[in-house]
Amino acid sequence: MDGGNDTREQAYAADIASIRQAQLRIEPYIHRTPVLSSENLNKLSKKKLFFKSECFQKGGAFKMRGACNAIFSLDDDRAARGVLTHSSGNHAAALALAAKLRGIPAYIIIPNNAPQCKVENVKRHGGQVIPCEPTMQSRELVAGRVQEETGAVLVHPYNDRHIISGQGTVALELLDQVPEIDTIIVPISGGGLISGVALAAKAINPSIRILAAEPSGADDVAQSKAAGEIITLAEVNTIADGLRSTLGSLTWPVVRDLVDDVITVEDEEIVEAMRLCYEILKVAVEPSGAIGLAAVLSDKFRTSPAWESSHNIGIVLSGGNLDLSVLWESLR
């Protein structure tokens, strides 16, 4: 499952040393987020649950960890030319924020059909928004042009060693806060977060189980694990807008080797988990952020091999960026 095979470990994009380095590097810039628990949710799940609440991270999601590690790893000369990414989500906002902390420009390429609230979010964090057509071709064309003009460093949202190491600091903190954890459930999309978490956690304690939580409408990871190779879906359909990416060349080997199982859940289960997060935990999560709770409460988990031996379960509430206008309108 993991373990003493050094050759293999060294083949991964990150390891416990690079994750510990990341922790030292990013410590001044991020929040050590609290771990929450609830007896009601323990009762409901029949397990002890520990919610690592990355919603409270700067920028509202764990993405700030990887972004800071990537940006503060650059030498001064490279950094001065700025950073670049194409994403309209939490990675874009985090990269903009981390760049601001280092005092360098962040160029964020966003398709011109992206929701205005996402564009505003990137701008609010100091990012320079550069619009492109909503096609892969236009995106790459624009990215190429910006790189040529500025010399900015492209920071991929997940298929990047520094990003993976940065996200792995979630597990270092969690296992420091709750050493008795035997299972960690992590939302999966491109696999940056779960790769970092798996590499850190299994290095600390190889018997820790790592489970991925994935929407059934975007279950490319479950399919990839079953097929033994990266599967890309023609179409995805899920409320969890943060979980629509596909695995990358650096994340796939970790997911293949170190993720013990994938639990797929329906969108209705995600919304119900969100409700429990807001109404019981009092944490404002986005759909992608609530999927770990959905997984632990699912029939899929109860009938899985992991059920019996999972007692103290860490759940990463990965982010909380969500448009709640409907709520404010109803209150006004």
Place this chain on the structure above:
Amino acid sequence: MDGGNDTREQAYAADIASIRQAQLRIEPYIHRTPVLSSENLNKLSKKKLFFKSECFQKGGAFKMRGACNAIFSLDDDRAARGVLTHSSGNHAAALALAAKLRGIPAYIIIPNNAPQCKVENVKRHGGQVIPCEPTMQSRELVAGRVQEETGAVLVHPYNDRHIISGQGTVALELLDQVPEIDTIIVPISGGGLISGVALAAKAINPSIRILAAEPSGADDVAQSKAAGEIITLAEVNTIADGLRSTLGSLTWPVVRDLVDDVITVEDEEIVEAMRLCYEILKVAVEPSGAIGLAAVLSDKFRTSPAWESSHNIGIVLSGGNLDLSVLWESLR
């Protein structure tokens, strides 16, 4: 404002010793809640803000502290007969939950026009709901009957020494977590929370400023402070359903002497503060819980005598129990 005047201190319903006792007594039953901060909100307020997040307290509000202190102070004989209160809000749920922890009955008298979600909340926490007509007369009649039949101890939501001492533990924790705090803003209704906080904080550091945050549609405390006596309003009108009570005989002297100022805010300011809590802090608060943030962002505060010398401000996010059905309906 407070201080070395022992006679006066002894006249209050609680003191630093009773609050420290409460802390020891309730520690096994409550959460030590995290303190959150946000650079965005610091920038917006031009202050350093520290959010003591009692939304994450068991039962979803600070009320669990007082309820546990009251219930675990009872000797076994008295406790065995159970406890009683008339409230449909957070105190009722907390009392039910604390009673369950001690294994004793909790009788909760609720007017038959109370929202069903509040009734369910009390039941979920193990309380025995006893309906009454929605009049003061019926409530007291029913309470008298239940006390006669059961011998249960009436635990008032705020006008009770043990409740005040229990709520004061919020300040002990907060000042331990963030010793540099110079000002604490506390929502005010019956005054139990702010009395405990003021007595604890001023005993630890007499120069700490205590500000009450009150809805302008239920500004009986501002009026009482101005008049020098308890004023009761004929009518209250605010979205903050937890802030509609009036001061009691035990809380008024503390509020009169130790609360430095009252900041009244409009309901629109409360909703805007809620929005910031959800969207920036990612904490699900109820209107009463968000009023401290509304106060710190208000023009009233910016033009108040406290503005200049308040730098590190503790804000108690008092609770997070709110019906969010409109949100779930929109997502489904």
